[in-house]
Amino acid sequence: MNDADLDRLLSEADPSHREAPRSLDPLVTTTHDRSTPRRITARVTRRLLVAGGALLLAGGLTASITADDYLLSVPPFVGLLAHEQRATEWIPFTPAAGEPDEGEACRLYPEFRNLTADQLRAIDITIREHDWTDISELAEQRAATSPTEAEAASAASLVVYDALADTVPGMTFRGGGDGPEFIGYSMTCRSDLG
Amino acid sequence: MTMTRDRAASDVVDALVRREAVALLRYFERRVLPIEDAADLVSETLLVIWRRIDALPSDEERARMWMFGIARRVLATHRRSSIRRAGLADRLRDELATSGHSAERDPRVDALDAAMALLDTRDQEIIRLVHWEGFTLRATAKLLRMREGTVRSRYSRARARLAASLSGL
Secondary structure, eight states, X not given: OOHHHHHHHHHHTOGGGSOOOXXXXXXXXXXXXXXXXXXXXXXXXOOOOOTTOOOOOGGGOOOOOOOTTOXXXXXXXXOOOTTEEEOSSOEEEXXXXXXXXXXXXXXXXXXXXXXXXXXXXXXXXXXXXXXXXXXXXXXXXXXXXXXXXXXXXXXXXXXXXXXXXXXXXXXXXXXXXXXXXXXXXXXXXOTTOO | OHHHHHHHHHHHHHHHHHHHHHHHHHHHHTTOSSTTHXXXXXXXXXXXXXXXXXGOOSSHHHHHHHHHHHXXXXXXXXXXXXXXOOSTTHHHHHHHHHHTTTSOOOHHHHHHHHHHHTSOHHHHHHHHHHHTSOOOHHHHHHHTTOOHHHHHHHHHHXXXXXXXXXXXX
């Protein structure tokens, strides 16, 4: 069978050539009426993922600790221990997986240990200038290819670390010790952050 | 003036969702048995879409991908467990049950179905998304969270296998 014949057969096999069921349109209206548009409720979902937490990722992997209704209106919203720092700049993040979070706009604030003020400023500049468009997809891909569940749960952290590592030479990924260290992030998700 | 613009935007979204509802229904019809389950799945998907309508991308292609991304997750949930039946889709279930099996099947389409079944499940999905849902290979790669190059090579290989399996037709 040649390419043209195969294309024709695939097209003929497409069930969508059939007429749309009459009861589909009323169903669209019903579901619309039953759902509560977020723009009307303007409910603010506040969610916290503590340092080291991960995002809702493919396969339902999650190591996050969520705390809805936690007061997160103004970062910093989580206490930091001595020698820990949080970036002032944030990374835009839209979860690509994990109902019901898909599509929700989030801000992700990387956190560190043992950074100097200059290093933290450099990190902020990198965060501001880096193109984070694909971070969600990259995190999901990394989770999907991770050999262990623990690594998969840290996929988003690893993607962020990879993007920031060159900014602070010698910075480890949760390596401990006295040197500069990436330890995770805090994240807040709200319906109006887009 | 703003209200007029908001209304216009709302109408655009409404038209888009209504148009894609058919494609979403077909998406599920091709992937679930019994076919009536597609009614519950599209109902669940529409509920999620309406709830998340503010997140709908303004670009039409991205909006379509966003909707099918939700459909994929609804389907995955369905495969892991049973989607809760809310009763919203009962009429559609009945309609699918009575119309879905009545059409006479072309034996060549049956042969294609059999050839598709021999493919790797991921390759089957690539063929369906490209030929039946109308996505480009690039969009298919994004939907499946795969590298574009990988999707291209798998698509090419899958087509070659289909053609070989169907060479007797």
